[in-house]
Amino acid sequence: xxxxxxxxxxxxxxxxxxxxxxxxxxxxxxxxxxxxxxxxxxxxxxxxxxxxxxxxxxxxxxxxxxxxxxxxxxxxxxxxxxxxxxxxxxxxxxxxxxxxxxxxxxxxxxxxxxxxxxxxxxxxxxxxxxxxxxxxxxxxxxxxxxxxxxxxxxxxxxxxxxxxxxxxxxxxxxxxxxxxxxxxxxxxxxxxxxxxxxxxxxxxxxxxxxxxxxxxxxxxxxxxxxxxxxxxxxxxxxxxxxxxxxxxxxxxxxxxxxxxxxxxxxxxxxxxxxxxxxxxxxxxxxxxxxxxxxxxxxxxxxxxxxxxxxxxxxxxxxxxxxxxxxx
Amino acid sequence: xxxxxxxxxxxxxxxxxxxxxxxxxxxxxxxxxxxxxxxxxxxxxxxxxxxxxxxxxxxxxxxxxxxxxxxxxxxxxxxxxxxxxxxxxxxxxxxxxxxxxxxxxxxxxxxxxxxxxxxxxxxxxxxxxxxxxxxxxxxxxxxxxxxxxxxxxxxxxxxxxxxxxxxxxxxxxxxxxxxxxxxxxxxxxxxxxxxxxxxxxxxxxxxxxxxxxxxxxxxxxxxxxxxxxxxxxxxxxxxx
Numbered sequence: 349x350x351x352x353x354x355x356x357x358x359x360x361x362x363x364x365x366x367x368x369x370x371x372x373x374x375x376x377x378x379x380x381x382x383x384x385x386x387x388x389x390x391x392x393x394x395x396x397x398x399x400x401x402x403x404x405x406x407x408x409x410x411x412x413x414x415x416x417x418x419x420x421x422x423x424x425x426x427x428x429x430x431x432x433x434x435x436x437x438x439x440x441x442x443x444x445x446x447x448x449x450x451x452x453x454x455x456x457x458x459x460x461x462x463x464x465x466x467x468x469x470x471x472x473x474x475x476x477x478x479x480x481x482x483x484x485x486x487x488x489x490x491x492x493x494x495x496x497x498x499x500x501x502x503x504x505x506x507x508x509x510x511x512x513x514x515x516x517x518x519x520x521x522x523x524x525x526x527x528x529x530x531x532x533x534x535x536x537x538x539x540x541x542x543x544x545x546x547x548x549x550x551x552x553x554x555x556x557x558x559x560x561x562x563x564x565x566x567x568x569x570x571x572x573x574x575x576x577x578x579x580x581x582x583x584x585x586x587x588x589x590x591x592x593x594x595x596x597x598x599x600x601x602x603x604x605x606x607x608x609x610x611x612x613x614x615x616x617x618x619x620x621x622x623x624x625x626x627x628x629x630x631x632x633x634x635x636x637x638x639x640x641x642x643x644x645x646x647x648x649x650x651x652x653x654x655x656x657x658x659x660x661x662x663x664x665x666x667x668x669x670x671x672x673x674x675x
Numbered sequence: 676x677x678x679x680x681x682x683x684x685x686x687x688x689x690x691x692x693x694x695x696x697x698x699x700x701x702x703x704x705x706x707x708x709x710x711x712x713x714x715x716x717x718x719x720x721x722x723x724x725x726x727x728x729x730x731x732x733x734x735x736x737x738x739x740x741x742x743x744x745x746x747x748x749x750x751x752x753x754x755x756x757x758x759x760x761x762x763x764x765x766x767x768x769x770x771x772x773x774x775x776x777x778x779x780x781x782x783x784x785x786x787x788x789x790x791x792x793x794x795x796x797x798x799x800x801x802x803x804x805x806x807x808x809x810x811x812x813x814x815x816x817x818x819x820x821x822x823x824x825x826x827x828x829x830x831x832x833x834x835x836x837x838x839x840x841x842x843x844x845x846x847x848x849x850x851x852x853x854x855x856x857x858x859x860x861x862x863x864x865x866x867x868x869x870x871x872x873x874x875x876x877x878x879x880x881x882x883x884x885x886x887x888x889x890x891x892x893x894x895x896x897x898x899x900x901x902x903x904x905x906x907x908x909x910x911x912x913x914x915x
Contacts, residue, residue, distance in 0.1 A: 396816055398812055398815055398816060421818075422818040422819070422820060423818060424818075425815070425816060425817065425818035426817065426818035428816070429816075430813070430816035432809060432812070432813060434807075434809055436807070436809040436810050436812065436813035437813075438810060438828060438831065438832060439832065440831045440832055440834065440905060441831070449814070449817065449827060449828075450817045452823075452827065453814070453817050453818055453819045453820075453823055453827070454818065497813075497817070498816075498817075501817070507816075
């Protein structure tokens with residue numbers, strides 16, 4: 349749906365994006381995560397050409413945006429919605445009028461504007477606030493207006509520029525839920541950027557890690573989890589540093605798919621007569637299925653551990669040795 | 676000398692003040708309309724042709740944008756630095772070209788507008804610069820044209836500040852309108868000069884001061900009222 353093909357962008361002597369390529373599939377929620385200054389904002393702004401890349405192409409729904417003239421580009425933008433961290437609502441207009449702005453721009457007549465705005469406000473749950481000004485709304489409500497405005501023209505793609513970064517955790521959750529619902533019900537493709545792993549964890553199907561203007565890693569979340577050494581997976585399931593007091597072999601087991609439901613550790617303890625200690629664990633629901641990571645300390649002789657690890661791997665589990673030399 | 680005991684004095688005073696006020700209001704209001712019509716787009720263009728502005732690439736060329744920006748900036752600075760009385764004399768050929776004469780209230784509108792336009796354009800420029808660039812970005816993301824951004828986003832959002840700027844502009848037009856008596860422009864300034872200065876009538880001076888004070892204050896009050904009304908909507912309580 350969105351094809352970003354080796355785009356680069358520099359501001360003066362700083363290279364903000366260094367030959368970035370990404371592929372966002374139709375109907376998925378794709379999250380780009382990175383620290384501030386990694387180039388996330390520049391990246392998402394190049395997708396609708398608010399920022400024109402120096403080189404490379406952007407293709408949205410089969411159209412190469414970088415080759416369009418200014419008029420065609422404006423038309424193309426009308427089918428790419430965008431929401432912002434600071435909402436960017438017009439303070440001189442009511443909620444309803446803010447939503448209607450999108451339709452005024454496309455030249456929709458007044459009557460259709462009104463009914464379409466009412467319809468979309470209902471979808472985001474803000475019908476009651478249609479006639480108030482943005483200054484009277486909470487942050488979460490403002491973002492709902494932003495979402496309504498961006499969807500008024502029925503776009504097939506939604507770009508989200510840190511849409512929940514100015515919101516408290518609870519409001520963040522409700523906005524993310526709304527995005528998930530819209531994604532499912534309208535088949536909306538969402539590309540979002542964020543610095544919060546929680547956002548990726550809770551709604552994304554795919555993710556990419558952006559560092560110093562380069563994509564360090566990307567893929568579907570379910571694949572990333574079982575990818576050895578994946579930094580995104582480590583970020584998704586942070587287990588922290590290995591405690592200095594741990595003496596034996598320390599391993600991280602990643603469960604995904606059906607493995608999370610099986611009593612793997614109990615079985616391990618029974619089969620090998622081992623008193624394993626659990627140093628840390630985390631379980632999350634990723635893309636609809638349970639996944640998690642457990643850090644275990646295996647006591648006793650290191651020579652026996654290799655067999656144990658091999659046994660675990662045979663069960664289709666991803667095992668990484670964090671401490672010790674058993675492989 | 677003026678004889679206040681003469682019964683004709685009071686009817687005459689009334690007459691003179693009425694005509695003077697009428698001329699002042701006429702000059703000021705037309706000059707104001709011209710100022711808004713020319714100054715507003717000028718202010719938009721001043722902001723727009725700056726680096727990163729909406730009209731950065733005027734007619735598709737950044738060079739054109741820079742040139743227009745520099746020229747406008749120069750004109751505005753020039754207009755603002757020339758003392759009015761000198762400007763008024765300097766533009767006489769231009770006034771004659773437009774109005775056909777350089778004498779009278781109608782002719783006086785030309786220099787009044789010329790002095791107020793750069794002033795107001797600067798006010799508009801400042802007001803527009805206060806508008807959050809995120810709003811322009813949002814409008815761009817919706818596929819708005821530059822004209823739509825100016826009309827639907829920038830000007831409405833800057834309206835409270837523009838109105839306050841307009842209030843200051845009116846005050847200065849009224850101020851300058853008192854000087855056009857020197858080119859037989861008439862108005863309250865002319866009344867004050869001919870009766871108060873040349874014929875030592877304190878009553879005329881006081882009456883003129885009171886009338887001008889009332890005009891300025893009521894116009895400022897109207898502008899402030901509307902500015903507040905628009906601004907009340909825009910008080911943003913969010914964590915911006």
